Amino acid sequence: MRPIEKGKNSKTFNQYQDAKGDLIVRLGNYCSYCERELPASLAVEHVQPKSLHPDLLLKWDNFLLACINCNSTKDDTDVQLENYLWPDKDNTFLAFVYSEGGRITVNDKLADRQKKCAQNILDLVGLQKRPRSDDLKKSDMRWMQRKEAWDKAVRSLKRLKEDDRKGFREQIAETTDSAGHWSIWMTVFKDDRDMLRRFIKTFRGTSEECFDKSGAPIPRKSGIV
Numbered sequence: 001m002r003p004i005e006k007g008k009n010s011k012t013f014n015q016y017q018d019a020k021g022d023l024i025v026r027l028g029n030y031c032s033y034c035e036r037e038l039p040a041s042l043a044v045e046h047v048q049p050k051s052l053h054p055d056l057l058l059k060w061d062n063f064l065l066a067c068i069n070c071n072s073t074k075d076d077t078d079v080q081l082e083n084y085l086w087p088d089k090d091n092t093f094l095a096f097v098y099s100e101g102g103r104i105t106v107n108d109k110l111a112d113r114q115k116k117c118a119q120n121i122l123d124l125v126g127l128q129k130r131p132r133s134d135d136l137k138k139s140d141m142r143w144m145q146r147k148e149a150w151d152k153a154v155r156s157l158k159r160l161k162e163d164d165r166k167g168f169r170e171q172i173a174e175t176t177d178s179a180g181h182w183s184i185w186m187t188v189f190k191d192d193r194d195m196l197r198r199f200i201k202t203f204r205g206t207s208e209e210c211f212d213k214s215g216a217p218i219p220r221k222s223g224i225v
């Protein structure tokens with residue numbers, strides 16, 4: 001899950017939908033949870049549901065961007081913020097391991113409390129649903145799109161190793177920007193510091209404080225991870 005930098009916003013919104021433009025300008029067209037790039041179908045997501053917390057209906061601090069699948073799985077769950085990791089508060093890249101087929105698991109190296117919070121956010125938005133999950137809806141293609149992104153990243157890395165030119169590096173970074181799934185690209189290219197730096201810079205809103213100069217993830221100040 002990409003760690004993001006939403007920043008402050010002192011605007012007064014008359015309706016929450018009005019925040020979508022600012023969110024997209026700052027964070028790109030990506031679902032804050034599953035990382036898919038969805039220019040047309042992202043919604044302003046209320047971290048604490050608006051039905052249970054009407055006082056937070058128009059609060060910038062309570063907004064992220066989410067796709068229909070993450071949004072509907074999360075539904076109106078009344079979340080205790082401190083029991084979850086959040087992409088705008090934690091280094092959520094450090095918290096999860098992406099592997100072949102686009103699978104997501106909690107990083108085994110975390111402390112017990114961190115692991116619990118990491119698992120809670122995966123469960124909250126249903127990111128571990130796979131074809132054999134009982135509750136996987138036909139319309140939920142997140143697992144398949146992660147798999148496709150993984151395969152595409154592997155092919156790109158192979159091609160880059162065969163023909164390593166600066167222009168090709170630039171091109172990969174630019175095309176991944178419109179393909180989404182930043183965490184998968186970061187994982188597949190984990191040994192290529194130059195490409196890691198490019199992905200961190202190219203994807204709008206990625207939190208740079210979550211990475212050292214080599215592109216390796218580091219804990220986020222004031223986060224649980």
Ligand SMILES: [Zn+2]
Binds near residue numbers: 033066071
């Ligand atoms: Zn999503």
